[in-house]
């Protein structure tokens with residue numbers, strides 16, 4: 360599955376937020392959207408998810424214009440994973456995951472054996488099947504985030520949109536969630552995610568789109584576009600980018616931190 364956005368412009372009332380945004384995400388890729396707070400990352404996701412429709416330009420999934428698809432058709436193609444949250448009700452992990460299967464069900468139908476198999480399979484893929492009967496509200500942030508990803512997998516859509524999937528997670532859970540996300544690309548998923556951590560883009564992205572002032576400021580492979588100048592121009596912070604392990608990995612270290620050493 361591919362997502363392509365062509366010359367997309369969007370304003371909230373008269374205030375332009377996204378201007379002439381174009382990019383393409385293809386099967387098997389993690390595409391990271393980076394950029395400062397308020398630059399329009401979530402707004403771009405809302406356009407791709409069909410929540411916002413009054414933009415100009417084109418957003419397509421597999422060459423079909425997203426605006427032309429009904430919500431249920433779109434839900435079979437694209438799943439959204441929000442930042443981890445705690446729902447008001449005490450759903451079990453399996454019940455939360457089953458909610459993803461409704462995209463494939465007819466109206467008023469209740470989950471049957473087939474849906475339960477799909478939900479359980481999603482939990483197995485993410486290695487959290489053992490949590491199946493646990494109360495979702497009583498889990499750690501990292502476990503909850505994996506359940507939200509399982510819910511998206513149960514939706515059986517091959518494009519996953521993730522808004523800061525590791526926000527509020529501790530270091531261990533960030534790595535576990537991102538490793539699982541990366542692993543999904545080998546299963547044919549297309550993943551578009553936002554992040555506030557340049558390292559996450561350097562470690563995990565196949566392609567990076569840097570937004571600044573509502574426009575695509577830079578785009579390309581992380582090692583090609585994520586340099587010290589880019590980080591300064593996006594975030595106003597001077598950094599040193601360090602190459603490690605024969606340049607397989609690059610790290611981003613703020614200069615101010617080095618000054619204190």
Ligand SMILES: Nc1ncnc2c1ncn2[C@@H]1O[C@H](COP(=O)(O)OP(=O)(O)OP(=O)(O)O)[C@@H](O)[C@H]1O
Pocket residue numbers: 371376394395396397398399400401402403
């Ligand atoms: N419903 C809305 N009505 C009016 N303005 C909005 C609305 N939602 C967001 N905005 C504004 O649009 C701009 C882009 O917001 P958006 O949430 O897309 O940014 P973001 O890059 O996701 O930010 P963050 O990194 O802080 O999550 C911001 O200036 C925000 O205040």
